[in-house]
Amino acid sequence: MTEKNINTETIIxxxxxxVFQHKGFDGARMQEIADxxxxxxxxxxxxxRSKELLFEAIFNEALxxxxxxxxxxxxxxxxxxxxVEAFVESYINMLIENPFLPGFVLNxxxxxxxxxxxxxxxxxxxxxxxxxxxxxxxxxGKIKNISSKEFIVNLISMCVFPFIAKAIIQGxxxxxxxxxxxxxxxxxxxxxxxxxxxxIKK
Amino acid sequence: MTEKNINTETIIxxxxxxVFQHKGFDGARMQEIADxxxxxxxxxxxxxRSKELLFEAIFNEALxxxxxxxxxxxxxxxxxxxxVEAFVESYINMLIENPFLPGFVLNxxxxxxxxxxxxxxxxxxxxxxxxxxxxxxxxxGKIKNISSKEFIVNLISMCVFPFIAKAIIQGxxxxxxxxxxxxxxxxxxxxxxxxxxxxIKK
DNA sequence: TATATATTTGACCAATTGGTTAAACCAAAT
DNA sequence: ATTTGGTTTAACCAATTGGTCAAATATATA
Numbered sequence: 001m002t003e004k005n006i007n008t009e010t011i012i013x014x015x016x017x018x019v020f021q022h023k024g025f026d027g028a029r030m031q032e033i034a035d036x037x038x039x040x041x042x043x044x045x046x047x048x049r050s051k052e053l054l055f056e057a058i059f060n061e062a063l064x065x066x067x068x069x070x071x072x073x074x075x076x077x078x079x080x081x082x083x084v085e086a087f088v089e090s091y092i093n094m095l096i097e098n099p100f101l102p103g104f105v106l107n108x109x110x111x112x113x114x115x116x117x118x119x120x121x122x123x124x125x126x127x128x129x130x131x132x133x134x135x136x137x138x139x140x141g142k143i144k145n146i147s148s149k150e151f152i153v154n155l156i157s158m159c160v161f162p163f164i165a166k167a168i169i170q171g172x173x174x175x176x177x178x179x180x181x182x183x184x185x186x187x188x189x190x191x192x193x194x195x196x197x198x199x200i201k202k
Numbered sequence: 203m204t205e206k207n208i209n210t211e212t213i214i215x216x217x218x219x220x221v222f223q224h225k226g227f228d229g230a231r232m233q234e235i236a237d238x239x240x241x242x243x244x245x246x247x248x249x250x251r252s253k254e255l256l257f258e259a260i261f262n263e264a265l266x267x268x269x270x271x272x273x274x275x276x277x278x279x280x281x282x283x284x285x286v287e288a289f290v291e292s293y294i295n296m297l298i299e300n301p302f303l304p305g306f307v308l309n310x311x312x313x314x315x316x317x318x319x320x321x322x323x324x325x326x327x328x329x330x331x332x333x334x335x336x337x338x339x340x341x342x343g344k345i346k347n348i349s350s351k352e353f354i355v356n357l358i359s360m361c362v363f364p365f366i367a368k369a370i371i372q373g374x375x376x377x378x379x380x381x382x383x384x385x386x387x388x389x390x391x392x393x394x395x396x397x398x399x400x401x402i403k404k
Numbered sequence: 405t406a407t408a409t410a411t412t413t414g415a416c417c418a419a420t421t422g423g424t425t426a427a428a429c430c431a432a433a434t
Numbered sequence: 435a436t437t438t439g440g441t442t443t444a445a446c447c448a449a450t451t452g453g454t455c456a457a458a459t460a461t462a463t464a
Contacts, residue, residue, distance in 0.1 A: 008411080026228035027313065030452060040413050045453065067374075100312075106366050107309045110302075111229065113369040120373040127375060144400065149375050149386065150393055157363035158356055164308050164366065165358075167315040171322040172269075173329060173351050184351065191352055198346065199401035210441085232422060242443050247423065 009047055011037045013057065020058045021100040024107060028055075059108060063116070065098065066105045067123060068156065074129050080137055085193045088159060092189045095163045102160045127152070143200045151200070158192050211249055213239050215259065222260045223302040226309060230257075261310060262321070267300065268307045269325060270358065276331050282339055287395045290361060294391045297365050304362045329354070345402045353402070360394050 015037035019028045030051055034041040048054035073087045095102065109116050130148045137143045162169060162185055170181035217239035221230045232253055236243040250256035275289045297304065311318050332350045339345045364371060364387055372383035 023313065024226065024228060024309075026226065029450090031450095041452090042414080042454080043412060046411075049453095051452065103309060103312050106370065107226075107305060109369050110305050110366070111225070116369070117373060117378060120370070146397075150397070152375070153364055153371060154360055154394075154397060156367075157359045161359035161363040161366075162355055164312070164363075167311050167318070168308065168322070169355060171319060173354070176319060192356075195348075195352070195356060195401050199397050231420090233420095243422090244424085244444085245442060248441075251423095253422065 008039070008043070011039070012044060012047055012054075013061075016054050016058050017061075020055060021062070021104040024104065025051075025055050025111075059105070060119070062101055062105050063119060064123075065094065066101055070152070071126075071129060074133065080133065080143070081193070081197050084155070084196055087155070088192050088196075089189050091156075091159050092185070092192075095159065096185065099163055099166065103164050106164070141202060144202055146200055154199075155192075155196055158188070158196070162188065210241070210245070213241070214246060214249055214256075218256050218260050219263075222257060223264070223306045226306065227253075227257050227313075261307070264303055264307050265318070265321060266325075267296065268303055272354070273328075273331060276335060282335065282345070283395070283399050286357070286398055289357070290394050290398075291391050293358075293361050294387070294394075297362065298387065301365055301368065305366050308366070343404060346404055348402055356401075357394075357398055360390070360398070364390065 012033070016028075016033050019033045019036055023029075023032075028051075030044055031041055033054070034044055037044075044054065048057065068087070068091050070087065073083050073090075076083065076086070078086070127148045130152065134143070134146065134148055134151060138145055166181060166185070169184075170176055170178060174181040174184070214235070217235050218230075221235045221238055225231075225234075230253075232246055233243055235256070236246055239246075246256065250259065270289065270293050272289065275285050275292075278285065278288070280288070329350045332354065336345070336348065336350055336353060340347055368383065368387070371386075372378055372380060376383040376386070
């Protein structure tokens with residue numbers, strides 16, 4: 001009972017994840033999610049009362065995965081360069097496993113910004129820690145003067161954007177060759193930290 | 203007659219642009235576009251036979267604006283650094299005027315990649331020119347070794363991504379202070395070229 | 405085994421939505 | 435003034451969609 005229960009719920013969530021991430025809230029159809037899960041449509045409403053609630057379950061999970069857990073990397077006792085390397089490596093690995101995540105999350109946020117304000121404040125990211133680290137490095141003359149905001153926005157931009165724009169990059173720069181485009185994304189695990197550290201090192 | 207004709211058509215396009223860019227194809231309602239244009243819904247179908255056709259008109263226009271016209275900047279007779287500055291300046295100006303453009307275009311592309319393959323091939327971007335320029339600079343020892351693909355992807359990532367992620371950046375880094383976040387985007391016209399050139403200069 | 409409880413299904417519904425159509429309207433030409 | 439052409443509207447329609455409900459089925463409990 002409980003096991004079957006959990007199982008069905010997982011099946012539903014997996015199906016909903018696929019459909020919502022590909023089509024967005026407006027484009028997704030409850031029937032399509034039911035088909036994907038190979039269950040009756042009514043069963044969706046049995047476990048999640050409405051499309052809204054089912055979507056929220058998927059979206060919250062996606063948002064948590066999308067928000068990089070920088071603090072873990074930051075608090076480790078390694079050089080800034082290695083921190084950047086470790087962050088990019090783990091974040092791009094996540095993106096390769098969840099290529100539709102960024103587009104999905106960012107799109108739904110901009111479609112409904114008010115809804116996530118609460119979630120964001122709840123998560124409570126503190127840029128202070130990064131601020132302190134950067135300040136020390138700057139004072140020691142190791143890196144150029146850069147704000148933590150620029151630092152984090154530039155780094156995440158270079159990691160995430162190519163995944164959002166993969167189709168267009170693949171079309172324009174790789175003659176629609178999927179393999180080459182995919183390889184390009186992979187290699188960025190190495191090229192981004194190199195590029196990034198060159199930009200800030202003194 | 204003709205004047206009125208053109209006028210109505212423009213009114214419709216303006217209304218459709220607003221609604222489609224905010225809600226996407228699936229989220230947009232023909233009735234809402236009609237309301238925005240303050241006309242009868244049937245009139246939409248009189249000028250554009252279907253939602254699809256009206257959407258295509260908006261999307262093609264948006265795609266053309268979104269694809270940076272790099273060649274213009276590239277062919278001018280100024281240093282690479284100034285080319286980068288000019289490109290970022292003009293591109294971010296466009297983004298400030300059309301903040302919803304990137305999310306709209308990229309989202310609809312990833313929702314329907316096949317449809318734009320034709321458009322892309324038609325536009326025919328040639329990275330060769332940029333390739334040649336970079337190669338020369340590298341040989342002259344002015345910049346580090348970097349492929350034109352990395353060059354263009356990194357540059358455009360840093361320009362575009364913050365606009366797609368504005369809501370989340372504003373929430374996390376600026377305590378939902380719109381003005382500060384907007385100011386941040388503006389200042390990137392200067393900070394991106396500086397950061398970027400530091401990364402590639404030798 | 406019999407009873408109660410939870411799960412799954414098929415049939416159905418009300419609301420929404422893109423689209424159609426015939427009639428009304430309006431400006432210019434005759 | 436009447437006709438003619440394109441333009442605009444109101445009423446309507448068929449299909450889709452999220453959601454409901456009662457019946458059926460499986461599962462656990464007594």
